[in-house]
Amino acid sequence: MEQRQAGGSGLWVSRTALGTMTWGKDTQEEDAADQLTAFVDAGGTLIDTADIYGGGQSERIVGRLVSGVVRRDDVIIATKSGHTPQGFRPCDLSRRHLLAALDASLRRLRTDHIDLWQLHVRDPDTPVEETLAALEAAERAGKVRYAGTGDFAAWQFATYAAWQRAATRHAAAPIVTAGCEYSLLNRAPERDLLPALGDLGAGLIAWSPLGRGVLSAQYRSGVPGESRAARAHMAAYVEPYLDERSRRIVESVCTAAEGLGVSPLAVALSWVRDRAGVAAAVVGPRTTAQLEEILALESVELPREIRDALDDASSAPAP
Numbered sequence: 440m441e442q443r444q445a446g447g448s449g450l451w452v453s454r455t456a457l458g459t460m461t462w463g464k465d466t467q468e469e470d471a472a473d474q475l476t477a478f479v480d481a482g483g484t485l486i487d488t489a490d491i492y493g494g495g496q497s498e499r500i501v502g503r504l505v506s507g508v509v510r511r512d513d514v515i516i517a518t519k520s521g522h523t524p525q526g527f528r529p530c531d532l533s534r535r536h537l538l539a540a541l542d543a544s545l546r547r548l549r550t551d552h553i554d555l556w557q558l559h560v561r562d563p564d565t566p567v568e569e570t571l572a573a574l575e576a577a578e579r580a581g582k583v584r585y586a587g588t589g590d591f592a593a594w595q596f597a598t599y600a601a602w603q604r605a606a607t608r609h610a611a612a613p614i615v616t617a618g619c620e621y622s623l624l625n626r627a628p629e630r631d632l633l634p635a636l637g638d639l640g641a642g643l644i645a646w647s648p649l650g651r652g653v654l655s656a657q658y659r660s661g662v663p664g665e666s667r668a669a670r671a672h673m674a675a676y677v678e679p680y681l682d683e684r685s686r687r688i689v690e691s692v693c694t695a696a697e698g699l700g701v702s703p704l705a706v707a708l709s710w711v712r713d714r715a716g717v718a719a720a721v722v723g724p725r726t727t728a729q730l731e732e733i734l735a736l737e738s739v740e741l742p743r744e745i746r747d748a749l750d751d752a753s754s755a756p757a758p
Contacts, residue, residue: 440482440737445718447640448615450555450585452515454712455733456485456644458723463496465670465725471500472508473727479509481734487644487721489519489559490544502549511550517644518544519559519589519618532562537573541582557587557618561595567602574603578612587616587644593631600639616644616718622711623688623753624650624680633716642718645711649722653680654707656693691752695745705736710749713740 442451457478462471475486486505488497498518505511520540523531531537544553556577558570577583588596596617603614617636621628621643628643636643649655658681689703696703712720724730741749 440484440734442482442484443718444642445555445585446615446636446642448585448613450515450615452485452555452719453483454717454719455483455708455737456487456517456719456721457483457730458646458721459486459488459497459501460492460723461725462488462500463493468500468503470725470727472504474724474730475504475508477727477730477734479513481737483734484513485515485517485555485719487517488548489522489557490540490547491519491522491524491559495543495547498544498547502547506549515554516548516550517555517557517587518548518553519557520544521559521562521589528564530560530562532558532565532570532573534569534573534576537570538576541577545582552581553583555585555587555616556583556612557589557616558591558599559589561588561591567599571599571603574612574614583612585616586612586614587618587641588614589618591617593635596632596641597635597639600641614641616642618644618646618721620647621645621714621717621720622648622650623654623692623707623749624685626753633714637716643716645714645717645720647723648711648720649704649707650680650685651677653677653685654689654692654703656689656696656703659686659689659693688753691749695741695749699741699745701736701739702732704732705739706741706745706749708733708736709739709741710746 440453440455443454444451486501488501490498505514520537521530521532523529574586600614619628619632633643692703692706696706708720722733724733
């Protein structure tokens with residue numbers, strides 16, 4: 440699998456990342472072990488998790504598998520902190536919370552360091568300099584190698600990056616990535632986030648490159664019984680992309696897939712994965728069979744005319 444530089448940093452990651460949001464919930468540990476083994480065997484390195492996934496279960500499973508199924512040195516562990524669903528406010532990027540959350544993640548992950556520690560969500564009530572001081576403290580303690588952001592707007596990312604660069608000539612725990620949903624169904628990052636990342640020397644980690652599963656074309660004729668949209672806890676997540684605009688884009692993807700002799704999934708994933716500025720696209724298969732289908736697409740590259748046609752078909756903004 441191709442390895443890519445995360446922005447202008449010294450961190451290199453596989454261009455396809457293994458998302459683990461379903462681990463411990465829809466994906467049991469035995470299946471997760473099979474997925475991780477297949478992913479690493481294919482050359483994948485970047486594993487994406489978060490402290491709130493499954494109430495910490497995702498991190499616990501990653502920790503057990505990385506210490507037992509694959510070698511720690513063969514993977515890049517990326518996790519996130521900042522959401523506080525059990526707290527008195529929904530997010531917290533204070534020094535107190537972040538450093539406590541980091542130690543808890545390290546215990547669950549059974550490791551002494553996080554390769555990429557991401558601020559999951561912006562906290563408007565904590566000063567930027569306090570959050571950045573927590574990142575620096577984590578790096579100086581040897582607990583974090585690189586830092587990134589999660590669900591930040593472009594101006595918010597730029598604010599944090601600018602503060603960090605102003606504070607020190609050689610920033611500790613440099614912010615080298617930003618995570619954002621990006622697909623043919625959601626091209627919002629192109630308006631300002633991707634240009635900001637390019638200017639500041641950071642890379643994009645694209646979430647939901649398959650449009651929450653809709654771009655695989657599995658919903659063309661309704662909602663399959665085993666799909667995410669059929670699950671009570673995931674239906675609201677998929678529903679926004681089951682509209683008429685999305686249907687038209689899916690049909691364009693299917694047309695391209697038929698012409699190239701590949702699956703709609705291959706077309707949608709390749710479109711995102713090979714966009715300028717994308718360091719990695721995160722896939723979140725529930726089963727090993729789904730992951731193996733994705734891994735088999737590593738060699739698929741879209742011709743320029745197909746990419747241009749898909750750009751035109753998906754250029755209308757989402758409502």
